[in-house]
Amino acid sequence: MFAARAVFAAGQRRAFSASARNLSKVTVLGAAGGIGQPLSLLLKMNPRVTELALYDIRGGPGVAADVSHVNTKSTVTGYEPTPEGLASALKGSDVVVIPAGVPRKPGMTRDDLFNTNASIVRDLAKAAAESCPEANLLIIANPVNSTVPICAEVFKARGVYNPKRLFGVTTLDVVRASRFVSEIKGTDPKDENITVVGGHSGVTIVPLFSQSKHPDLSSNDKLVNRVQFGGDEVVKAKDGAGSATLSMAMAGARMTDAVLRAAQGEKGVVEPSFIDSPLYKDQGIDFFASKVELGPNGVEKIFPVGDVDAAEEKLLEACLVDLKKNIAKGVSFVAANPAK
Ligand code: NAD
Numbered sequence: 001m002f003a004a005r006a007v008f009a010a011g012q013r014r015a016f017s018a019s020a021r022n023l024s025k026v027t028v029l030g031a032a033g034g035i036g037q038p039l040s041l042l043l044k045m046n047p048r049v050t051e052l053a054l055y056d057i058r059g060g061p062g063v064a065a066d067v068s069h070v071n072t073k074s075t076v077t078g079y080e081p082t083p084e085g086l087a088s089a090l091k092g093s094d095v096v097v098i099p100a101g102v103p104r105k106p107g108m109t110r111d112d113l114f115n116t117n118a119s120i121v122r123d124l125a126k127a128a129a130e131s132c133p134e135a136n137l138l139i140i141a142n143p144v145n146s147t148v149p150i151c152a153e154v155f156k157a158r159g160v161y162n163p164k165r166l167f168g169v170t171t172l173d174v175v176r177a178s179r180f181v182s183e184i185k186g187t188d189p190k191d192e193n194i195t196v197v198g199g200h201s202g203v204t205i206v207p208l209f210s211q212s213k214h215p216d217l218s219s220n221d222k223l224v225n226r227v228q229f230g231g232d233e234v235v236k237a238k239d240g241a242g243s244a245t246l247s248m249a250m251a252g253a254r255m256t257d258a259v260l261r262a263a264q265g266e267k268g269v270v271e272p273s274f275i276d277s278p279l280y281k282d283q284g285i286d287f288f289a290s291k292v293e294l295g296p297n298g299v300e301k302i303f304p305v306g307d308v309d310a311a312e313e314k315l316l317e318a319c320l321v322d323l324k325k326n327i328a329k330g331v332s333f334v335a336a337n338p339a340k
């Protein structure tokens, strides 16, 4: 009885805070990292964010002190790297963004990050499941194709899984696709809307140019490859100093803003995301990235893949093979190594 009343009260508070009063607490886990710092700055610049909570295993309070001097209205708090600090950072959060984890070095695939990042994400997901089970979770840490299923398993184990509120951030893939197309076509990237589906790693990234204003581009193998391996371009150029951070911060801020806009009542907010999806469940693939309409409760509508041409059909086939393995790897990891 008491628990039910408490849940009702929490639900009322959320509805009141996130929608009616437009108050939004956003928590960044991994806030002192290459992505975390510029992402925190961009979130501080977003008037929809009223409370910004910054947590990292090192340097969270320092980044918070710095960002807090930016003269926008929101409050910024940095938390100590303790279980209590993490719990306080998460309490009452509407959106939790997770860029915590190691980035690639040249020669590595995203899957090579699994051994380090799987347990980091599992433990942060556990903390979120305990402190803010109703929050929207935006996973940036790689390999996204596996870290998102890891979060789902952790939430399921605690009986608080809501598939509508778990997102793997694949925004950077559509950001890159629109930019690369604009370079070829001499257009403004903001006018390019390229659908990218599948996952967030190599051949699991499938751009669907046949559905764009430039259907001819689906036979441009060089462009398709550039979208699929755009991350490698940055990893190589940074030469051992990490992977995309600034463009990722922009993409993460865009996805966070989309979730907040929808939470605050805006209609027709559509972003791509890697989510628990019915599209390929009949093939044993429980997560898939496609265009998603967002609403006050998270995922509102999942768009089908739609018509694809023969070249894209082949890309999709290759995508599904890898995706299935990546998802299974995340699920097995939690089964063998449950969060304590
Ligand atoms: P980074 O090493 O610069 O920063 C990671 C931060 O995470 C560090 O500050 C570190 O202290 C922190 N951290 C580590 N363990 C933590 C824990 N348990 N709790 C809280 N914080 C913790 O790395 P980065 O360049 O910011 O990249 C972060 C992750 O994002 C990588 O896994 C990278 O592959 C991924 N990434 C994803 C995308 C995408 O499109 N989804 C794009 C770029 C990078």
Ligand code: LMR
Pocket (backbone or CB within 6 Å): 103, 104, 110, 142, 172, 230, 231, 232, 234, 235, 243, 244
């Ligand atoms: C990206 O797409 O830039 C990220 O996933 C980082 C990486 O490892 O390439």
